[in-house]
Amino acid sequence: MVTVQENYYAQPELAARYDADADGRRDIPFYLALVRELAPSSVADVGSGTGLLCSLLVRADSAGMKVAGVEPQQTMLDVARRQPLADRVEWIHGTAADLPAAALDLIFMTGHVAQYFLDDAAWAAVLQDIAQSLVPGGRLVFEIRNAAAEGWRGWNDDEPRPVPGGSLRRSTTMTGDLATHIDEWTIGARTFTTRETLRFPDDATIAGGLDAAGLEVERSWGNWDGSPVTPDSPERIIVARKLPRDPTAGTGTAAFRLH
Numbered sequence: 001m002v003t004v005q006e007n008y009y010a011q012p013e014l015a016a017r018y019d020a021d022a023d024g025r026r027d028i029p030f031y032l033a034l035v036r037e038l039a040p041s042s043v044a045d046v047g048s049g050t051g052l053l054c055s056l057l058v059r060a061d062s063a064g065m066k067v068a069g070v071e072p073q074q075t076m077l078d079v080a081r082r083q084p085l086a087d088r089v090e091w092i093h094g095t096a097a098d099l100p101a102a103a104l105d106l107i108f109m110t111g112h113v114a115q116y117f118l119d120d121a122a123w124a125a126v127l128q129d130i131a132q133s134l135v136p137g138g139r140l141v142f143e144i145r146n147a148a149a150e151g152w153r154g155w156n157d158d159e160p161r162p163v164p165g166g167s168l169r170r171s172t173t174m175t176g177d178l179a180t181h182i183d184e185w186t187i188g189a190r191t192f193t194t195r196e197t198l199r200f201p202d203d204a205t206i207a208g209g210l211d212a213a214g215l216e217v218e219r220s221w222g223n224w225d226g227s228p229v230t231p232d233s234p235e236r237i238i239v240a241r242k243l244p245r246d247p248t249a250g251t252g253t254a255a256f257r258l259h
């Protein structure tokens with residue numbers, strides 16, 4: 001019988017090796033370049049995990065940009081506080097609901113954090129919290145795996161595969177738009193079994209939540225090489241801007257389109 005121990009992020013041994021698993025990720029240079037271009041004076045990373053992006057942002061910054069990392073899992077925050085220049089980041093143990101109102105130029109949800117909101121109500125709520133925390137004209141930047149590309153189909157291992165420090169065997173089941181993966185880890189002499197459910201919302205669901213929160217899609221990409229969103233591109237990488245509400249402006253933005 002499989003005993004599912006816990007959330008991956010609550011296991012100190014797994015949290016401590018998260019950045020090794022994430023080695024070579026392509027989103028980080030993409031987002032660092034975007035921050036250089038947008039030059040915000042304040043940034044928050046919702047679901048900041050091990051704090052890697054926050055740490056890299058303060059390391060790259062020479063203009064005194066304020067950086068906050070928001071993370072509900074204390075185990076991950078403990079890792080984050082050990083990142084280089086972590087003392088220059090404001091760490092918040094919580095969620096987007098804990099961000100100050102009308103305070104931020106840019107809010108990130110990286111590492112597919114946007115897929116942790118498992119139904120329309122949760123998606124609407126986090127976007128409302130984020131919109132309230134942005135200054136007018138402020139931006140939300142995030143990515144979601146393209147539901148239509150069905151990338152979850154590749155999340156099954158017949159045999160354990162090597163990962164830094166050990167091995168992993170993953171099995172995934174899909175129910176509606178929710179993918180649940182059970183991961184059997186062997187790290188050194190220890191084994192862990194973790195379970196996680198992620199949502200794969202379709203484009204209309206993504207856009208509907210943004211629209212309801214008053215966030216207009218400004219730019220989008222379909223992959224980390226900067227290629228456009230297409231029906232089968234692996235990602236929806238989105239920059240959405242908080243616009244001042246214009247009561248004469250009809251139904252709002254609905255600007256997330258394939259192109």
Ligand SMILES: C[S@@+](CC[C@H](N)C(=O)[O-])C[C@H]1O[C@@H](n2cnc3c(N)ncnc32)[C@H](O)[C@@H]1O
Pocket residue numbers: 009022046047048049050052070071072073076094095096109110111112113116
């Ligand atoms: C895949 S990790 C991504 C971490 C980091 N953003 C990165 O890119 O490396 C997902 C993170 O989201 C956090 N998380 C889960 N549910 C959340 C929620 N409702 N609000 C904020 N963060 C959440 C988890 O604790 C975990 O640290």
